[in-house]
Every structure is written in C-alpha cells, then in structure tokens.
Amino acid sequence: MEYVLKTNSLCKNYGHFKALNGLSMNVPKGSIYGLIGKNGAGKTTLIRLICGLQEPTSGDYVLYGKKHIDKDITKSRRRMGAIVETPSIYVDLTAYENLKEQYKVLGIPSDDGISEILKLVGLENTGNKKAKNFSLGMRQRLGIAVALAGSPDFLVLDEPVNGLDPQGIIEIRELILKLNQEHGITVLISSHILDELSKLATYYGFIDNGKMIKQISSIELESKCRKCTHLKVSSTKTLAYVLDTMNIEYKILSNTEADIFEKVNISKLTTELSKKDCEVISIHEHDESLESYFVSLVGGARHE
Numbered sequence: 001m002e003y004v005l006k007t008n009s010l011c012k013n014y015g016h017f018k019a020l021n022g023l024s025m026n027v028p029k030g031s032i033y034g035l036i037g038k039n040g041a042g043k044t045t046l047i048r049l050i051c052g053l054q055e056p057t058s059g060d061y062v063l064y065g066k067k068h069i070d071k072d073i074t075k076s077r078r079r080m081g082a083i084v085e086t087p088s089i090y091v092d093l094t095a096y097e098n099l100k101e102q103y104k105v106l107g108i109p110s111d112d113g114i115s116e117i118l119k120l121v122g123l124e125n126t127g128n129k130k131a132k133n134f135s136l137g138m139r140q141r142l143g144i145a146v147a148l149a150g151s152p153d154f155l156v157l158d159e160p161v162n163g164l165d166p167q168g169i170i171e172i173r174e175l176i177l178k179l180n181q182e183h184g185i186t187v188l189i190s191s192h193i194l195d196e197l198s199k200l201a202t203y204y205g206f207i208d209n210g211k212m213i214k215q216i217s218s219i220e221l222e223s224k225c226r227k228c229t230h231l232k233v234s235s236t237k238t239l240a241y242v243l244d245t246m247n248i249e250y251k252i253l254s255n256t257e258a259d260i261f262e263k264v265n266i267s268k269l270t271t272e273l274s275k276k277d278c279e280v281i282s283i284h285e286h287d288e289s290l291e292s293y294f295v296s297l298v299g300g301a302r303h304e
C-alpha cells in the first residue's frame with residue numbers, strides 16, 4: 001500500500017508533559033483517514049507537527065516520501081493543504097478576495113482557478129458579502145477553499161465540523177466526500193466524535209494520551225461492530241450443523257462459543273439443538289456501536 005504520510009515514534013514534549021508519546025501512524029493514499037481521540041489526546045499537536053508549525057521532540061515522519069528533516073520537505077508540503085484549529089480567513093474580505101490573498105501567499109500570479117474553487121465549496125454566489133457575515137459552515141467551507149488554493153492532493157482538517165449545525169455538518173461531509181472521490185484528494189480529518197467520522201472515514205487511527213492505540217480500516221471496524229448474538233453451547237460442532245440447516249450466518253469462536261450474525265428464532269434454535277443433545281449454556285445480544293468500540297479502546301477519563 002502507498003502512504004501519503006508515515007509517522008514513526010513521534011514525540012512532542014511541553015516541559016515534562018508528553019503531548020505525543022511515540023506516535024506511529026500511516027495514512028494510505030486515497031483514504032479518508034479519521035483521527036479519533038478525546039479532547040487533549042494529541043490530535044492538534046500531531047497536525048501542527050506534520051504541517052511544519054512545530055518541530056517534534058524526537059521521532060520522525062515522512063510526507064510524500066520525504067523525511068521531515070529533508071530540505072525537500074517543503075516540496076512535499078506544497079502538496080498539502082490544511083486547516084489547523086480555526087480556518088485562516090480574513091473576515092473583512094469576501095470569499096474571492098480571501099482566495100486572492102492566499103494565491104499571493106503561494107506566489108500564484110493569476111486568478112485562474114479561484115472561481116472553480118469557490119464553486120467546488122459552494123461559495124460561488126456570495127458576491128460582495130464579507131466573510132464576517134458568513135455562517136459558521138460557510139466560513140469553514142471558505143477555510144477549506146483557502147486550503148485548496150495550491151491544488152493539494154492531501155488535505156488535513158482539524159475538527160472541521162466542530163460547532164456546526166446539522167446542515168453545516170452535512171455540507172462539510174459532502175464536500176469532503178466529493179474532494180476525495182471525485183478529485184482523488186487524500187484527507188486526514190480529526191474529531192472526537194466517532195459517529196461523525198464513521199459516515200466518511202475509510203481508515204481510522206485511535207489516539208489516546210499521545211499514543212496510537214489502534215489503526216483499522218472501516219471495513220474491519222464495521223465487521224467488529226456488527227450486531228450479533230453470542231452463544232455458549234456444549235458443542236459448537238452440533239450448533240454449526242443446526243445453523244447450516246437453518247441457513248444462518250455464524251462464526252465459530254471455540255468448541256463452546258459462537259457468534260450468530262442474523263436475527264434468529266431462539267426457541268426454534270434451542271429446540272433443534274436439544275433434539276441433538278446440545279445444551280445452550282448462555283445467549284446474549286452483542287451490539288457494539290462504534291462509540292462503544294472507541295470507549296473499549298481508550299477507556300474512560302484521560303490519564304495524566
């Protein structure tokens with residue numbers, strides 16, 4: 001697999017406090033990588049490091065094949081657009097003027113492409129309206145437009161839906177999906193709301209106390225979070241036979257335990273099993289939501 005970004009045992013200390021404590025992550029090319037962690041887990045610190053706004057205390061990262069200490073890292077960074085914490089926009093300027101300013105910063109001489117970017121983020125009809133009169137969602141989309149100014153193929157968004165109303169959240173989500181699916185942009189998006197990320201992420205990195213707890217693809221995560229009935233029986237061999245005859249999907253976990261992935265008529269199943277001398281020891285519904293999976297990984301309160 002090709003990776004846009006690889007971090008290796010990245011550490012960032014603030015005095016004695018380890019905001020990042022040996023964090024390793026890999027962002028696959030073409031993915032929407034959801035970086036999920038509670039407040040204070042280290043998400044913004046990580047993003048500040050990879051954007052070059054701060055230096056790591058130790059460890060390293062590789063962006064588009066260039067190590068962060070390589071002098072050519074600036075070339076890799078030009079392929080990257082980011083919103084760190086709040087969008088960098090001038091509130092006294094219009095959307096178009098904001099883009100022109102960003103073009104100047106990037107040394108892009110003409111205005112070519114500004115109208116297309118504004119159209120892409122749905123701000124093409126804002127005319128003379130200044131950014132200070134935009135809704136929060138519009139400001140966030142303008143922030144994304146500014147981040148898109150250098151035609152990046154890697155976009156980094158720090159908590160982009162924080163504080164937005166449901167409509168604003170939907171607009172940002174659809175924009176991110178469009179940028180990823182239609183424009184091939186790899187997206188790293190941080191959030192403390194797993195449910196929101198789950199609507200778009202193709203990969204997840206669970207971060208806690210400055211460490212990567214788990215990286216997992218959305219396909220793997222969904223299969224882990226499937227609703228199922230967990231059964232303990234005297235013989236899973238007999239159980240498998242009975243479930244096969246009932247055409248029910250299952251997974252054998254041991255000689256005595258199995259998961260069933262479909263709604264099952266328990267009384268019919270127990271009757272069939274007792275006919276074959278198979279005893280049912282326990283049955284329970286197992287419905288692990290993404291959120292409870294997250295809690296099971298990172299636990300309760302943050303440990304300082």
Ligand code: ATP
Pocket residue numbers: 014017019037038039040041042043044045046192
């Ligand atoms: P949030 O969702 O609240 O933004 P986060 O996961 O982005 O959280 P960070 O902002 O990276 O977390 O902060 C990680 C930890 O590092 C926090 O405990 C924070 O207080 C601490 N921290 C961040 N910046 C500094 C700093 N400049 N000096 C001292 N401590 C800092």
